[in-house]
Amino acid sequence: MSISEALAARQWRSSPTFQTFRVGLFGTPFNSAITIATLALLGWAVPPLLRWGILDATWTGTSRDCAAASGACWAFVGAKFRFILFAFYPPVLQWRPLLVMLLLLALLFFSAQPRFWRKRLLVAWFAVIGLSWTLMSGTLLPPTVPSSQWGGLVVTLLVWSICFGLATPLAILLALARRSGMGGLRTLAVVFIELMRGTPMVAILYVAVLILPMAVPNGQLIDKSVRAIIMIALFWSAYLAEVVRGGLQVIPTGQYEAATALGLGYWRTMRLVVLPQAFRLVIPGVVNLAIGFLLATSLLAVIGIFDLLNAARSSATDPQWLGYYDEAYLFVGFVYFALCFGGSRYSLWLETYLRRPDRGRSAPHG
Amino acid sequence: MTIAIRPRRRWRLTLATTLALAAGLFSTAGHAGPTLDKIKERGSIKVGVGTTPGFFSPDSNGHWQGFFVDYGRALAITVFGDPDKVEFTNSSPQQRLPALQAGEYDVLLSGVTVTITRAFQLGFHFGPTVFYDGQGILVRKDLGVTKAADLDGATIGVQSGTTGELNIADFFRKTGKKFTPVTIEETSEFTNALESGRVDAITQDSSDLVGKRTQLKKPDDYVILPERLSKEPLAPAVAGGDDRWLEIVNWTVNATIQAEEWGITSKNVDEFLKSQDPAVQRFLGVDPSLAQAIGLDPKWAYNIIKTVGNYGEIYDRNLKPLGWERGYNSLWTNGGLLYSPPFR
Structure with a gap:
């Protein structure tokens, strides 16, 4: 070994990267044991998974090609891709759910950026959701498609956005009511929130589908999906209200007193002073809830609505492609993961972004 | 006093x-009025279905297919003369019965078992049994077992918390043989347990077992034993209060069975129009007197057979590819249980 080589090796050994790895992975006997055990576990689990998922997998063709190979059948996902995204929506009209999906994703993209947090964003939510619903149902642009024919990823996204959009304003009102000085109003809010939070979402869905039509005159005329959306929005609003209330509690009393001293009334105090500050505090919590809500939409399957998960599962009951449940669930798991991982990375970024005092102050003016 | x-x-x-x-x-x-009025006003029949391979499943284009789905289309032919005037909705087993009462569906074709409790207490009516299902046993062929009584001392996988668990225990108690039950929670675990040899056999409703068998790596190494440990007659269910709608459901099913008995298929139905048999003439509407008396389109039965086929054709199209034998679901003339009342 020449001198220069020896020098380079010593330099590498003293570099921070090498130190991190050496100390982190083999610093103590315990760390070494964990490292070796993890490597052994990976060595045991990864090769068969790779063989099944990639090397022996069938990427194109029919189920007969898949049956001949021993690996995963990704051709199944290819054949069922349209069904998993749009389910029973008529194939000739499938530009509609596709457009709705793009609209909703664009809406989420813009809502995620603090520089767009203005009044116009609220208008955009109303417009996009209204447009999505009319597009899907085809009320303005026949032929109409009943909501029993909607399904797949587009329904998951649509239900999630509508319910979240409805639940948020309701949650703010509930949180304010729960902190209000009016006893009756406060009691009502407490009862509603605790009742909703004390009930499982499945029960709420059954109420929407089975009890509501009997309790409301002509309840059968209201669409099943609409009933479910209303009940889910009410349910989620109780959870959101508690997060918002947490933010309200942190605002110092001095802020209220100062606003009152300036002669601002209750609503203006809330709108101009309290809520903007509270929002900044609760947004990471709200994003966390939103991710949980997205996953909870898979419960729609129990009332026979074809959400993303249900569409994927029933794809594997087609006699042409029977039994490819592993591939179906993996694919859906990947879609959910992509959405939720994006959401949680965003939540982290937002938290650091809002923590900087200059950003925090200037963000919501508008 | x-x-x-x-x-x-x-x-x-x-x-x-x-x-x-x-x-x-x-x-x-x-239910605001008779079901049939609502159907005609809406222009389509609302049918609740499930998702079981062969019985009801969506194809890649989102088109429903399957044994019960074909009966939904047959109903649309009877009422509207058009197999597409029907709207299939997925129903989960937990909510389908209350949803039928709430008027969510006009008819449930989701494989509901007829039981006395359901008939008396739940306020709806069953049509004729379209499929005789029952709890079956799936075993490896190399065990050399040909009937359930041979399974002395076997380890059998059962779904926990179902009537299947009780049925198999009752069966072995009756025969005086011994077995070791292994309760399995997840339905997808059944195939793994069987393939890994953890159990010698698994028991479930045979409609489920047929689906399970196709998911095995080597389906031909396994066989479903001929015995049925329970009676699971599957029939269409309609809400009470509309007798005419119930009769339409009854006779739509009967028409497919009667057609098979006479040997009328979708291929040869036009030749039967020339038949001299007065019963066949009434059935196919060549002699319209019967249809006029009951107030249906004279061609209703002809259209069903021409479009959907007779019972045997519906069965062979949907269930035969999955390995179903006719078994109890043969015509009474072949030793099965299917029997249509006369069309007169």
Whole structure:
């Protein structure tokens, strides 16, 4: 070994990267044991998974090609891709759910950026959701498609956005009511929130589908999906209200007193002073809830609505492609993961972004 | 004595009246009028289905297919003369029966088992049994077992918390043989347990077992034993209060069975139009007197057979590829249970 080589090796050994790895992975006997055990576990689990998922997998063709190979059948996902995204929506009209999906994703993209947090964003939510619903149902642009024919990823996204959009304003009102000085109003809010939070979402869905039509005159005329959306929005609003209330509690009393001293009334105090500050505090919590809500939409399957998960599962009951449940669930798991991982990375970024005092102050003016 | 009883009676009467009123209130809220009127007004039949391979499943284009789905289309032909005037909705096993009462569906074709409790207590009616299902046993062929009684000392996988667990225990107690039950929670675990040799056999409704068998790596190494440990007659269910709609469901099913008995298929139905048999003439509407008397389109049965086919064709199209034998679901003339009342 020449001198220069020896020098380079010593330099590498003293570099921070090498130190991190050496100390982190083999610093103590315990760390070494964990490292070796993890490597052994990976060595045991990864090769068969790779063989099944990639090397022996069938990427194109029919189920007969898949049956001949021993690996995963990704051709199944290819054949069922349209069904998993749009389910029973008529194939000739499938530009509609596709457009709705793009609209909703664009809406989420813009809502995620603090520089767009203005009044116009609220208008955009109303417009996009209204447009999505009319597009899907085809009320303005026949032929109409009943909501029993909607399904797949587009329904998951649509239900999630509508319910979240409805639940948020309701949650703010509930949180304010729960902190209000009016006893009756406060009691009502407490009862509603605790009742909703004390009930499982499945029960709420059954109420929407089975009890509501009997309790409301002509309840059968209201669409099943609409009933479910209303009940889910009410349910989620109780959870959101508690997060918002947490933010309200942190605002110092001095802020209220100062606003009152300036002669601002209750609503203006809330709108101009309290809520903007509270929002900044609760947004990471709200994003966390939103991710949980997205996953909870898979419960729609129990009332026979074809959400993303249900569409994927029933794809594997087609006699042409029977039994490819592993591939179906993996694919859906990947879609959910992509959405939720994006959401949680965003939540982290937002938290650091809002923590900087200059950003925090200037963000919501508008 | 009468004085002593009277107050109690009055109390009971009040309770009965209140209940009846409440029931009336709910039933009027549930179904505004006869089901058939609503169907005609809407222009389509709402059918609740499930998702089981061969019985009901969506294809890649989102088009429903399967044994029960074909009966939904046959109903649309009877009412509208058009197999597409039907709207299939997925129903989960937990909500399908209350949803039928609430008027969510006009007919449930989701494989509901006829039982006396359901018939008496739930306020809806069953049509004729279209499929005789029952709990079966799936075993490896190399065990050399040909009937359930041979399974002495076997380890059998059962789904936990189902009637299947009770049925298999009852069966072995009756035969005096021994077995070791292994309860399995997840339905997808059944195939793994069987393939890994953890159990010698698994038991479930045979409609489920047929689907499970196709998911095995080597389906031909396994066989479903001929015995059925329970009776699971699957029939269409309709809400009470519309007798005519119930009759349409009844006779739509009967027509497919009767057609098979006469040997009328979708291919040869046009030749049968020339038949000299007066019964066949009435059935196919060549002689329209019968259809006129009951108020249906004279061509209703002809259209069903021409479009969907007879019972055997529906069965062979949907269930035969999955390895179903006809078994109990053969015509009575072939030793099965299918029997249509006469069309006269």
